[in-house]
Amino acid sequence: MVKAFVREDYENNKFAKASSNLYRMFVKAEGLLAFNNPAMMVAIYFCIISVSWFGAQFIVGGILTTGNLTSLFSYIMSLLMSLMMLSMVVVMITMSLASVRRIDEVLSETPDLKNPENPVEAVEDGSIDFNHVDFSYQQGSGKSALSGIDLHIKSGETIGVIGGTGSGKSTLVNLICRLYDVDSGSVQVGGRDVREYDMEALRNQVSVVLQKNTLFSGTILENLRWGNPEATDEECAQACRAACADEFIDRLPDGYHTRIERGGANVSGGQKQRLCIARALLKKPKVLILDDSTSAVDTATDARIRAAFAREIPGTTKIIIAQRISSVEDADRILVLDDGRVDAFDTHENLLKSNAIYREIYESQVKGGGDFDQPA
Ligand SMILES: Nc1ncnc2c1ncn2[C@@H]1O[C@H](COP(=O)(O)OP(=O)(O)OP(=O)(O)O)[C@@H](O)[C@H]1O
Numbered sequence: 001m002v003k004a005f006v007r008e009d010y011e012n013n014k015f016a017k018a019s020s021n022l023y024r025m026f027v028k029a030e031g032l033l034a035f036n037n038p039a040m041m042v043a044i045y046f047c048i049i050s051v052s053w054f055g056a057q058f059i060v061g062g063i064l065t066t067g068n069l070t071s072l073f074s075y076i077m078s079l080l081m082s083l084m085m086l087s088m089v090v091v092m093i094t095m096s097l098a099s100v101r102r103i104d105e106v107l108s109e110t111p112d113l114k115n116p117e118n119p120v121e122a123v124e125d126g127s128i129d130f131n132h133v134d135f136s137y138q139q140g141s142g143k144s145a146l147s148g149i150d151l152h153i154k155s156g157e158t159i160g161v162i163g164g165t166g167s168g169k170s171t172l173v174n175l176i177c178r179l180y181d182v183d184s185g186s187v188q189v190g191g192r193d194v195r196e197y198d199m200e201a202l203r204n205q206v207s208v209v210l211q212k213n214t215l216f217s218g219t220i221l222e223n224l225r226w227g228n229p230e231a232t233d234e235e236c237a238q239a240c241r242a243a244c245a246d247e248f249i250d251r252l253p254d255g256y257h258t259r260i261e262r263g264g265a266n267v268s269g270g271q272k273q274r275l276c277i278a279r280a281l282l283k284k285p286k287v288l289i290l291d292d293s294t295s296a297v298d299t300a301t302d303a304r305i306r307a308a309f310a311r312e313i314p315g316t317t318k319i320i321i322a323q324r325i326s327s328v329e330d331a332d333r334i335l336v337l338d339d340g341r342v343d344a345f346d347t348h349e350n351l352l353k354s355n356a357i358y359r360e361i362y363e364s365q366v367k368g369g370g371d372f373d374q375p376a
């Protein structure tokens, strides 16, 4: 990004500023520390000289023996050494206090979402209900991302979601796996409020491929097993077949043992999306949510993936968010979102007849306004 926008100088300056700040602070701190050592040395030698001076006089006066003076020396030396150590400890404590304060900030941070007292572990089925849901990201900001959402989805249905950018599609599905809590109303999965479930159990049974999906450094198999640590090689391969990821994995020299770089840097956008879908499938979820997860996959593969869903996980409720009409038109019902509100929720045919927004999107994509390589 930096290269593409020719922002090297700007970024360099930003870094230089930050590091020179750090440099100045360190020089100041080390300057004070450097003063500590000579000060201690002056004190030590001052003591030694004074003890020698007075000790010699006492020996001459017969009050002290040479042996006494020698033991006096060793007492004083160990006392001074300990004092020196103590001064170092004080310095160390001051330094670590600064770190302790920062660590404490992190440790004492409490998450907004809490597990209930007696959490429900099992999700009954894949039905989803939104009951008059309002939601805003900043509570009290007055700007709501979703308002008055009332939806009832039966278990096993395939639902398409379509709407302009910022219309609240991602927000809607994030509420289902309880990444956020609603402001008012309720979201139910399997007939129970999502706030009654153990969060881990809920998320294990509601599988979501986020719009900003990521892979982690490790082999393909390791990445797939994020979905299910106990999955066998064959189960992983089957999930990849359903997600149409097998075709490119088989062409890799190391196959399923190919290393993925951090963030999936060494696979293409479409390959990454397919791996993320396979990973979500491995959970064998009751609800599968794909948030624009086939946007970088060609239309034909997209159709194959959807056909595989219908074949492999017929009982799973599938929610497919897409920008392309072709990705959602064969869904049981399609939800049209507009500015955080439900504009319509019906089948493809009915929407074409009755919904202006849907018809507009459809016409812009089908009548020559679609892919540029298709003849108008
Ligand atoms: N983490 C966030 N914090 C604050 N506001 C947010 C956050 N995420 C989204 N929003 C706002 O909520 C609204 C809905 O966003 P959302 O991500 O649901 O849109 P979307 O329909 O998924 O869009 P797209 O098609 O671009 O993915 C937008 O106005 C957006 O600015």
Ligand SMILES: [Mg+2]
Residues within 6 Å of the ligand: 169, 170, 171, 211, 291, 292
């Ligand atoms: Mg989105």
